[in-house]
Amino acid sequence: MSRRGENIRKRKDGRWEARYVKGRDIDGKIRYGYLYGRSYTEVKDKKAKIISENPNLYLYGSQSSTPPLDDQIRTVSIQWKSHIRYTVKESTYSNYEEILDNHILPLLGQMQVKKFTNHTLTGFVQKKLEQGMAFGSIHVILSVLKNILRYAQEFGYFPAEPLKFPRIPSSSSDIQIMSSEDYKKLDSYLFNNIDPFSFGILLCMYTGIRVGELSGLKWEDIDFTQCKIHIRRTVTRVKNLNMLITDGKSQCSRTHLNIGTPKTPTSIRSIPLPDRLLALAAPLKKDSSFFVLTGTEKCMEPRTIQRRYAALLKKCRIRHIKIHALRHQFSCRWIEQGFDTKSLSEILGHTSVKTTLDLYVHIQPDTKRRYMNQLTIL
Numbered sequence: 001m002s003r004r005g006e007n008i009r010k011r012k013d014g015r016w017e018a019r020y021v022k023g024r025d026i027d028g029k030i031r032y033g034y035l036y037g038r039s040y041t042e043v044k045d046k047k048a049k050i051i052s053e054n055p056n057l058y059l060y061g062s063q064s065s066t067p068p069l070d071d072q073i074r075t076v077s078i079q080w081k082s083h084i085r086y087t088v089k090e091s092t093y094s095n096y097e098e099i100l101d102n103h104i105l106p107l108l109g110q111m112q113v114k115k116f117t118n119h120t121l122t123g124f125v126q127k128k129l130e131q132g133m134a135f136g137s138i139h140v141i142l143s144v145l146k147n148i149l150r151y152a153q154e155f156g157y158f159p160a161e162p163l164k165f166p167r168i169p170s171s172s173s174d175i176q177i178m179s180s181e182d183y184k185k186l187d188s189y190l191f192n193n194i195d196p197f198s199f200g201i202l203l204c205m206y207t208g209i210r211v212g213e214l215s216g217l218k219w220e221d222i223d224f225t226q227c228k229i230h231i232r233r234t235v236t237r238v239k240n241l242n243m244l245i246t247d248g249k250s251q252c253s254r255t256h257l258n259i260g261t262p263k264t265p266t267s268i269r270s271i272p273l274p275d276r277l278l279a280l281a282a283p284l285k286k287d288s289s290f291f292v293l294t295g296t297e298k299c300m301e302p303r304t305i306q307r308r309y310a311a312l313l314k315k316c317r318i319r320h321i322k323i324h325a326l327r328h329q330f331s332c333r334w335i336e337q338g339f340d341t342k343s344l345s346e347i348l349g350h351t352s353v354k355t356t357l358d359l360y361v362h363i364q365p366d367t368k369r370r371y372m373n374q375l376t377i378l
Contacts, residue, residue: 008043013265018043020050033087036261050086067155073116073148074109080151091258094238099144103128108145113152116159125166139168177329182318189316194280197308200293202280203229204323207271208330208348211302211323212236216259220288227278228270231349234262235299257301267349331356 007019018035035050037043068079077100085093107124124145128138142165149159178186187205190198200214207229209217215235222229238258262268273281286295293300309323327348334344345356 006044008040008047010040011265013261013268014038015261015265016040016043018047020047033084035086036089038261046086068152068157071113071152071157072109073111073113073152074105076113076152076157077105077109077148080148083151089260091236091238091260094258095140096144097239099141103141104145104148113149113157113159116149116163117161118164121163121165125168135168142166142168176321177325177332178318178321182316183329185316186313186318189312191280194284196284196293196295199277199280199284200305201309201312201323201326202277204326205330206274206277208327209271210234210263210327211305213262213267215291215293215299215302215305217292218288219286219290219292222273222281222285222292223270224278224282226270227275228272230270231262232268233259234267235259235302237301237303257299259299262349264349264351266346266351269346269349271347 009017011017016037016039018037020033020035033050035043035046037046068075081093081096081100084096088096107127108120111120125138125142128141146165149163152158183205187202190202190205200217203209203217204211204214209229209231212234213231216233217229217231221232236258237255240254240256284292284295286292290296291299293305306323310320313320331344331348335341341353341356345353348356350356
C-alpha cells in the first residue's frame, strides 16, 4: 500500500499512478511526470527505475532539466524521448519513435529550431500529402512535431517566427464502409458459421470495439448475468525497447506483443451485449482466464485477426474494407436509428461526444436521400 509522501495513488479506473518531478520550466514552474501500472509495486518500481536511469532529469525539481546540446530537431527529439520515456504507455512511446524515425527526422532532422518557419511547416505537410498520406496520419505526425518544438522552447530554442499549424482533419471524411447488402451478407454468414472468430467479428459489428480490444478480450470479461462485456485490456505489437544488440545480431525479437490497458481511461468501459450475441456466446464459453478468440491462455494478435478478416471477406465475395471500418459502420447504424450520441460516445470509449461526431459518424448517401425525401412537402 502507498505511503504518505510517495506520490503514488490508485485511480478510479483501477490503475495505479506515480507522480514525480521532471524539472522546471523556464519560468520556474515545476513540471511533473506520471507513471502508470496495474499495481502499486509496478509503478513504484517504474519510478525507482526512471530516477536511477535518468539522474540528469533532476527529478526532485531543484534545478531545471539539462538543455539539449544544440537546437537541431534530431538532437531535441532525442532528449524529448528520454523526457517522456516513462510517462506514457509503451505502445504510445513506440508509436512516437516510429513517427520520428519514418516521417519527421528524415525530412527535418538536421533543421535547426531557430530556422524553422511557416514555410518549412507548409512544405513538410505538402510533402506528406504528395506521398498520399491520410489526413489522420498527418494530424498525428504534426502533434508529435508540435510537442518537440514546444519542448525546445522550454530551453530558449524558438522558431524563427510564430508558427501557424495547418488545420488537418484527424480523420478523412471518406471512410469506406460496407453497403447495406454486403453488411447483411456478412452478418448472415457469421451467424450460420459460428465459431470463436465469427463471434469476435460479430462483436465488432454490434459493439464497435477496436481490433486490439477484441484481441485482448477474455471470457472473464463477458458478464452473462449483467449481459455486458467489459473492456479492460488491449493488445498491440510494439517495438522492443529493451532489445540488445551484439555483433550486429539481435538477441531477441525486434517487436513484441504488448497487452496493456485500453487507449484512454474512458476506453475502460462496459458495453451492453445484444441478446442474440449473448445466446451465441454461451456454447462457446471456455475457462474464464482464456482469450475469447483462441480459447487458450495465448491471445490472437491483431494482425492475425486482420488477415483472417480479409480472407473472410474474400470468401463472402465482399469488397475488402479494413476491419476498423466495422467500428465506423456501427456508429453510422446507431445514428441512423436515431439513438443519442452521448450513449454512442460512451460505448465507443471516447473522451467526448465531439470526437464521436467528428471521426465516426458518416451517414451513407442512401440514408441522406431518405432524409431529404421525408422533408418533402406533399
